[in-house]
């Protein structure tokens with residue numbers, strides 16, 4: 405039996421479950437259960453916080469997982485990637501107040517930037533030769549400029565409407581992300597074979613969707 409970790413409730417959950425269902429795999433999904441065994445495929449599903457998924461897979465508590473590349477790379481676990489899945493597409497972007505005169509990334513030198521992605525941001529700033537103060541906060545990043553916590557933010561954007569409604573403008577794209585399938589490094593032969601069967605079905609689903 406292969407153990408798959410997916411997000412319990414959030415932006416990845418529905419598409420992750422739909423992918424498994426479209427693979428012809430059946431399971432009973434109750435919102436109270438943290439774990440379910442599939443009835444017609446040797447797969448057990450664990451429902452977790454997305455941030456915990458790379459760690460569980462790295463430690464082998466779960467064999468495989470579905471998580472956003474933003475979380476995966478932030479946690480330094482990109483080597484677990486098996487393949488990209490094409491959903492939950494978004495970007496990690498830098499944004500500043502609409503009223504701020506902004507001509508280039510150099511304008512952020514010496515500024516305070518609020519983010520939940522300090523590692524991705526630090527790597528980007530370093531690559532651009534910018535020195536800024538990174539303030540790590542775990543949520544509601546978009547309000548940081550209006551409450552005086554930071555002059556800029558670095559957060560996930562998809563439609564851009566959250567930025568606009570908080571009086572912010574997107575000025576740099578730091579990282580492009582989508583959901584990825586990840587796997588632990590040393591799967592047993594038996595589990596590797598189940599993973600290959602699952603991948604075969606995932607590829608068929610992806611071809612049918614095109």
Ligand code: PRT
Pocket residue numbers: 411412413414415416452453454455471472473474475492493494559560561562563564565566567581582583
């Ligand atoms: O509870 P748990 O820790 O599991 O969930 P979470 O709240 O940390 O994550 P969740 O469910 O918000 O997002 C899970 C993953 O979905 C992220 O890690 C991304 O890979 C992906 N994703 C895709 C997004 C978005 N789109 C997105 N729009 N994650 C977050 N957002 C947020 C963003 O933070 C911002 O507040 O939506 C807002 C912006 O959306 P727009 O459309 O207004 O630009």
Ligand code: ZN
Pocket residue numbers: 453454455
């Ligand atoms: Zn999370």
